[in-house]
Amino acid sequence: MSRPVRPPFDPELDAVLATVSEQVPTVTLDLLPALRATVLPVDTTGGDLEAAGVTRRELTIEGYDGASLQATVLARADHNHAGPGIYHLHGGGMIAGDRMVGVDQVVPWIVEHDAVAVTVEYRLAPEHPDPYPVEDCYAGLVWTADHAAELGIDPDKLIVAGASAGGGLAAGTALLARDRKGPALAGQLLVCPMLDDRDDTSSTRQYDDAGTWVRESNRTGWTALLGDRRGTGDVSIYAAPARATDLGGLPPAFVDCGSAEVFRDEDVAYATGLWRDGSQAELHVWPGGFHGFDMLAPHTAIAQAATAARNAWVARLFAH
């Protein structure tokens, strides 16, 4: 059997992948209930937050269509005047995860920049297909901007941030905010974002059987979100931001991904589109990174480099 032509995994990441590969299932809808029930999301627990000096407050806010959504506000215990705001959207392929997934990436920004984070429990496909997830996310952004003063957020320093499906939803939320003349955003932080339902890039073909989030899992996520519309002409730019033909007038973007993942080509294309249409963007493609490498293997050299680049972008943005 000949080896497929594709960038190899980074050596340290390859070893981690070999060790945890049994925990990395290809995601199908049949598997979804078991997956949601058994695989623990990486939650930043109360203990970790407390150790970081961060308090956690639970709220119920209004989502799309008048629904009630749970949200969590995270701030330093000594937060007492308006600071930067981070509107956070979790990952999970549009079909799994909860609002605390990925929060550990945000905590250092809360601590270092006295920022306030709001993370919202948007509704998941397939029970709530498009447009529920992205509309819930947008409703949460509007709520956050409307309540900036009481949350202790400087409305001029509000960014949207998310990883994987959360990155796709963050991009979609930024597009909605632009087109509906909604809240002004100071930035959009898109970590290995899930942007394109069309499943037609070199990278999706290259990683159909290797890595963490493989091609079949990605198809499962998009099918859950879009049903029969997946890959057809009937998909909005807010559900799949890769379909947007005008990426002008958007807030400065940070986009990163691994060179060895399904999302590589769509993420690079999105940054290219932002530049083409006059928006600002910083793009990092980490060589040999599989999807979510910095979350799965944070101790590796490449994960530290990725985290440092992201933290530096946030620091420059908030320093303005």
Add this chain to the structure above:
Amino acid sequence: MQELVGRLTALDPDASETLKVVSYFDALAAAGVGVDGLLRGAAALAGVVAGAERHGRVSRRGPDGRDIGPEAEHSTQQATSVGSVWLERHGAPHANDAMIVERLAVSVDLVEARHRPVAHLETVIDADRSLDERATALAPLRLTPSSWIRLVATRPETQAPTGHSALVPTRYGLIRATLQLADSPATVEPAGLGPWARADHAPESWAGAVVALGLADAADPVVDATDLGAMLTLAQAHDPEAPHPDVTALARLDPRSLQILRTLVEADSLRSAATTLGIHHSTLQARHEALTRSLGYDPRTAIGKIRFAAAAMLLRLNNFRDAHPAD
């Protein structure tokens, strides 16, 4: 996706997870990761600082992978060929600490060996190298193609026997190869002795030594591949990743069934087997029939006995791979 797969986290303080430690370090070694990456891996698994001193230079990495400077307090420590490695655990050691340090030491040695200018012994025993390449590598070892040699295989964590020695990845994991020029008693156990061969045929001796080590056990701590006779040919054709169905059938049996099977194969008659096992003749007959069904052959026929012996030997090799290097 972290939310769907979890992450590589520090191991359970109380439960031994030998296989995970071994497979992670094997994977790091196979990927060619350097000493810093090995330290990051050890620290992430242990959840505490891991350090190494090489040629007098100290490097330390925290469980988050960060470089944390040269000050060190060692707890669990092990020597390497050029210094030592350690974990910095305060309080009682965790269940996997010793294994992590041991694998870290072995892996650091492997990196050091890789950085040595030329790996002559590795070349000499590598069947994938051409005859010319192997012949060229013989001279620095003071050998000629017609020198009479043999390779000895020992476990990586045991002390190297006297002679040119190297850690070599094999299909049974990392194994130490040592070159012998004269028959000398094995000082390290367990050991597998390869057949004597011309130096330009060293890969054949090495292949035999690896199989022999795989078959060594408490009763037979030093196995000479030559004693395996024709079975050596069979063992070398065995792929532990894709064992013959006869091997998997045997692996599925519980210890009691295996004992009954052995007795059935070895006994002169069903009746004497029943006496040896202390069970009723008719009960044994039923077990015999059930075993014939589950194996797919009758282990008491002449051919069946041969099949059983072959499968039993290959199963030992597979168990060696799975248990290696833990006892």
